[in-house]
Amino acid sequence: MSRSERGMDVTGTQSHGATRIKHGNERLSGWLFCMPMLVILGVFLVIPITMALWVSFSDWSGRGSPFSSHVNFAGFSNYAAVLTKPGLAQSDFGTAIRNNAWYTLLVVPLQTLLSLLLAVMLNRRILKARGFFRTAFYFPSVTSSVAITVLWMFLFGASGSINAMLSWVGINGPNWFNDPRGLIQILLGSIGISKGPSVLTQHGLLGLSWWEWLAGPSVAMFAIMLMVIFTTSGTFMLMFIAALQSIGEGTEEAAIMDGTNAWQRLWHITVPQLKPTIFTVVTLGIIGTWQVFDQIYTGTKGGPSKTTLTPAYLSYSAAFDNQEWGQGAAISFVLFVIIIVMTWIQRQLMKDRKMSRRKTAYYAAMKAETLASAQSASGLGTGQGSARSTSTGDAEYV
Numbered sequence: 405m406s407r408s409e410r411g412m413d414v415t416g417t418q419s420h421g422a423t424r425i426k427h428g429n430e431r432l433s434g435w436l437f438c439m440p441m442l443v444i445l446g447v448f449l450v451i452p453i454t455m456a457l458w459v460s461f462s463d464w465s466g467r468g469s470p471f472s473s474h475v476n477f478a479g480f481s482n483y484a485a486v487l488t489k490p491g492l493a494q495s496d497f498g499t500a501i502r503n504n505a506w507y508t509l510l511v512v513p514l515q516t517l518l519s520l521l522l523a524v525m526l527n528r529r530i531l532k533a534r535g536f537f538r539t540a541f542y543f544p545s546v547t548s549s550v551a552i553t554v555l556w557m558f559l560f561g562a563s564g565s566i567n568a569m570l571s572w573v574g575i576n577g578p579n580w581f582n583d584p585r586g587l588i589q590i591l592l593g594s595i596g597i598s599k600g601p602s603v604l605t606q607h608g609l610l611g612l613s614w615w616e617w618l619a620g621p622s623v624a625m626f627a628i629m630l631m632v633i634f635t636t637s638g639t640f641m642l643m644f645i646a647a648l649q650s651i652g653e654g655t656e657e658a659a660i661m662d663g664t665n666a667w668q669r670l671w672h673i674t675v676p677q678l679k680p681t682i683f684t685v686v687t688l689g690i691i692g693t694w695q696v697f698d699q700i701y702t703g704t705k706g707g708p709s710k711t712t713l714t715p716a717y718l719s720y721s722a723a724f725d726n727q728e729w730g731q732g733a734a735i736s737f738v739l740f741v742i743i744i745v746m747t748w749i750q751r752q753l754m755k756d757r758k759m760s761r762r763k764t765a766y767y768a769a770m771k772a773e774t775l776a777s778a779q780s781a782s783g784l785g786t787g788q789g790s791a792r793s794t795s796t797g798d799a800e801y802v
Contacts, residue, residue, distance in 0.1 A: 460733035466723075482730035486738065490611060493722075493731060498610025499710050500718045501742075504694060506621040507714070508746075511629050512689040519637040519685065520678070523644030524670065538645070542638035549635065553702040556631045557581060580627045584709035586619030587626060622711035628699050636692065640685045647681040648674070683754050687747055694743050715739045 455470055463478045464470045486497040525531065526538050544552065559565050560580040567577030585593075592598070599605070600615035608614050621629065651674070659669050675682070697716040700706060706713035706721070715735055723732025 456733045456736065459729055460737055462730060464729050466727055466729050478730060482734040483738070485731055486735055487610070493728075495611035496710065496713065496718055497715070497735065497738075498608075498612040500713045500715045501610060502612060502617050503621065503625060503710075503712060504696070504714045507625060507629060507696065508690060508693040510621065511632055511693050512686060514629075515633045515637050515640060515689060516682065516685050518633060519640035520644050520675075520682075522637065522641045523648055524674070526641070527645055527648045538642070541641055544635045545638040547635070549698045550702050552631060552635055553699050556627065557703055560627045578623050581624045581704060582708050583623035584707075584711045586622055586711075588618060588620030590620075590623075622708070624704055624708055625712050628696075628703065628712060631699065632693075632696070636689075640689075643681055643685060644678065647678050651677050679754070683751070686750055686754070690746050690750060691743055694739060694746070715742075 459470050460482055461478060461480070462470060462475050464475045468474075485491070485493045487494065522541055526534055526541070528534075531537070561567075562579045562582070564580075566580070570577040600613075600618075604615040604618065605613050608617065655673055655677075656669055659673050664672075695716055696714050697720065700712055700714055700717045701720070704712040706717055716739065719732045719735040719739065721732075722728045722735060
């Protein structure tokens with residue numbers, strides 16, 4: 405081996421070593437940049453969650469450290485108190501789950517649909533002052549939820565503005581935040597049905613009969629639903645607007661050329677392309693509705709007659725008001741499991757399905773037919789071009 409080759413080998417080895425050292429420095433730099441956030445997450449998220457998990461399995465009274473020697477392991481007794489053991493704790497938990505289930509069932513579809521329609525309308529170029537309307541619809545989302553709740557209670561009071569407006573058209577408005585009746589039971593009562601069948605009244609779940617589960621949200625909870633839809637639709641509207649602006653206009657223009665109307669273009673063209681955004685909006689809606697707390701804490705404290713009680717507020721009330729810290733922590737972890745399960749179910753419902761063999765064969769046949777037509781058209785065009793060039797050549801020759 406020549407001297408120059410040995411030098412090249414040494415240089416190559418040195419450069420390779422320098423490269424390895426450089427990668428090591430990059431990894432170290434990456435960890436150093438991430439370290440502050442990891443420390444913050446560990447101190448304010450991981451450690452509190454671990455402590456709360458231990459509290460849910462202990463008999464901690466709220467005094468001193470939950471890891472002190474006088475705190476005993478209670479097993480699943482806190483979870484049994486709210487899930488399986490008949491009593492006030494189970495009844496309150498069942499009431500909270502019932503209220504929140506109706507809350508989620510109505511709020512998530514309505515806020516998703518409203519935000520989508522607002523985004524479609526405000527994304528049109530023909531609309532003037534689009535910036536003003538976008539700001540106006542988004543403004544409630546950035547306003548304090550406490551301030552919105554106080555304003556809402558003033559508007560929906562027994563002598564508030566909403567009932568005054570209803571009186572103009574001859575409607576006697578309800579006592580919104582003091583009426584514990586369920587909407588479905590109110591509707592059934594208007595046609596003379598005031599008591600459910602024995603199948604529904606004698607059987608139930610979590611301390612409530614099925615008739616109580618099917619009572620629907622109370623008038624007070626319905627007013628809170630309207631407030632939440634009003635305040636959250638603006639945020640989801642911006643998400644839909646961003647998704648709509650990323651969709652090209654060529655597909656919609658082609659659909660217009662095919663003679664489709666506005667509803668057909670929205671349902672068959674726009675909505676399928678917004679599926680990832682719809683999944684995100686619905687997921688955030690489910691998480692947000694099961695975590696509702698500040699509107700209840702500020703507005704109703706769970707009343708009237710616990711018809712606005714939610715699991716998040718019940719967890720707070722059990723721990724801080726009743727000093728049942730173990731039950732409060734157990735409720736929070738049950739709520740966590742409910743959110744995970746509902747998010748997983750929603751993901752399974754919205755994920756892409758594989759086409760059946762029949763549809764696969766149908767689309768394969770259509771593709772083959774299209775390719776064959778394109779090839780035949782291409783061959784015909786080539787033949788005509790050859791004929792024209794031949795005739796032109798003959799003419800030039802003559």
